[in-house]
Amino acid sequence: MADYTAEDLIAVIDDLTDARLTHYIRIxxxxxxxxxxxxxxxxxxxxxxELLCNLSDCYGLDDDALSLVMSLLDEMHGLRGEVQALMQALAREPDDARRRISARIREVRTPDGSPDRH
Structure with a gap:
């Protein structure tokens, strides 16, 4: 796991300044x-x-939008971990249990009986 100082980050990220980094920390x-x-x-x-710099520079996102995007990314990351844990737990179940759960998932995803497009 890399460990950076503020100076290290400024050296490795184009367009990052001390003021900009301080601002990202403040918000x-x-x-x-x-x-x-x-x-x-x-x-x-x-x-x-690096993502914050790109979102600011390329898309002109303001502080509120940056905070929202980062919050959504954090939430997605957490959900990804939950899904991975669920998949690992399901993989440890017997074949019949996995088949039943898979069938239930299909029912929930397509309650009207239409084909699942995912």
Whole structure:
């Protein structure tokens, strides 16, 4: 796991300045770790800051829109973990249980009997 200082991030991300990074932290779009060595950023923080710069520069998103996008991404990431855990739990069930659950999922997704398009 990479560990970055603010200076490291500014060096590796085009168009990132100290003021811009401070702004992203202030609007809580990125939350660095505070350690005995000072403020540190993880690899995921580097990716978030890079995305924030791109969304700001390429799409002109304001602070509210940036916060919304990052919140939705965080929520999607959490849901992805939940689905992975569910799939792992389901894989441990007997074949008959997996078939029953798969049938129930199809029923729920297509309650009117129409073909599932997904």
């Amino acid at each position: 809580r779009a990125v939350q660095p770790m505070i350690s005995a060595q000072g403020t540190r950023f993880r690899e995921v923080d580097r990716a978030r800051v």
